[in-house]
Amino acid sequence: MPIAIPNNLPAANILESENVFIMYEDRAYSQDIRPLKVLLLNLMPTKIVTETQLLRLLGNSPLQVEVDFMYTATHTPKHTPQEHLIKFYETFDTIKSRNYDGMIITGAPVEQMPFEQVAYWDELCEIMEWSKKHVYSTLHICWGAQAGLYYHYGIPKYSLPEKMFGVFPHNIISPNQDKLFRGFDDIFYVPHSRHTEVRREDIEKNSALRILSESAAAGVHTVADSDGRQIFITGHSEYDPLTLKSEYDRDISQKLPINIPCNYYPGNDPSKPPVVLWRSAANLLFSNWLNYYVYQETPFDLSRL
Structure with missing residues (x-):
């Protein structure tokens, strides 16, 4: 949240030069405040787990946020009780007349399929097109980021020789120059769990996109358009402490090829409790998105979108 200060306070220039978010009193007094929508x-099969992870991060902010849940009508989830979907979720047909301050598109376990072969691809494309006029800022996560980059900008994805699996150090491309990473340490950690990637050279060919953060091991992490209306994140900052463990144990039990997740277990020993390295960065990432790209930018009257 910004610091509201008197107009012409001498400290203002120093604070602004240090990239501290300030707001002059005349703007603060004139602000209209309402809950963010x-x-x-x-798109995840275990919807209750994913919604809990994301709500935990969205709720760690002084901003009041109202969340609507949507799933694709062209694919029936198999791992979520039907009564949960009926009670809490809607389909695109029921929400497409509304406007939203922000939207999150999750990952999905379909990354090894061509986009066009995903059962709900056409519906997802319709939703992403709709978001251009009905959502102020959309945050795409993991496969959702790959799908968004492909649909909006034609950026392809590539198969990896082995699964990108673990918790990896990342750095910001231009420190202190993007609001999404205000307050971040020089090195921050993010979980990844994916079989495919997008590549820097493809993204750099498109002048409408900016790479904001990356990892020497995990590659491109955050990509955004010029005004933050579309943000693409290839990792899983929302993961719980034991999510990677659950995935690892599942694959081991099914005798699938899987490496021990990097930088996760002390001494690389799966018998020991994992160490969480990403929690503070995850909370700051979602708080910054809500504050700088949603709350500060969305018009008070959402019909003006």
Whole structure:
């Protein structure tokens, strides 16, 4: 949240030069305040787990956020009780007349399939097109980021020789120059769990996109358009402490090829409790998105979108 200060306070220039978010009193007094409306398009099969992870981060802010949940009508989830979907979720047909301050498109376990072969691809494209006029800022996560980059900008994804699996150090491309990473340490950690990637050279060919953060091991992490209306994140900052463990144990039990997740277990020993390295960065990432790209930018009257 910004610091509201008197107009012409001498400290203002120093604070602004240090990239501290300030707001002059005349703007603070004139602000209209209302709850933020955020739409969560949950593409994960375990919807209750994913919605809990994301709500935990969205709720760690002084901002009041109202969340609507959506799933795709063209695919029936198998791992979420039907009564949960009926009670809490809506389909695109029921929400497409609304406007939202923000939207989150989650990952999905379909990354090894061509986009066009995903059962709900056409519906997802319709939703992403709709978001251009009905959502102020959309946050795409993991496969959702790959799908968004492909749909909006034609950026392809590539198969990896082995699964990108673990918790990896990342750095910001231009420190102190992007609001999404205000307050971040020089090195921050993010979990990844994916079989595919997007590549820097493809993104750099498009002048409408900016790479904001990356990892020497995990590659491109955050990509955004010029005004933050579309943000693409290839990792899983929302993961719980034991999410990677659950995935690892599942694959081991099914005798699938899987490496021990990097930088996760002390001494690389799966018998020991994992160490959480990403929690503070995850909370700051979502708080910054809500504050700088949603709350500070969305018109008070959402019909003006």
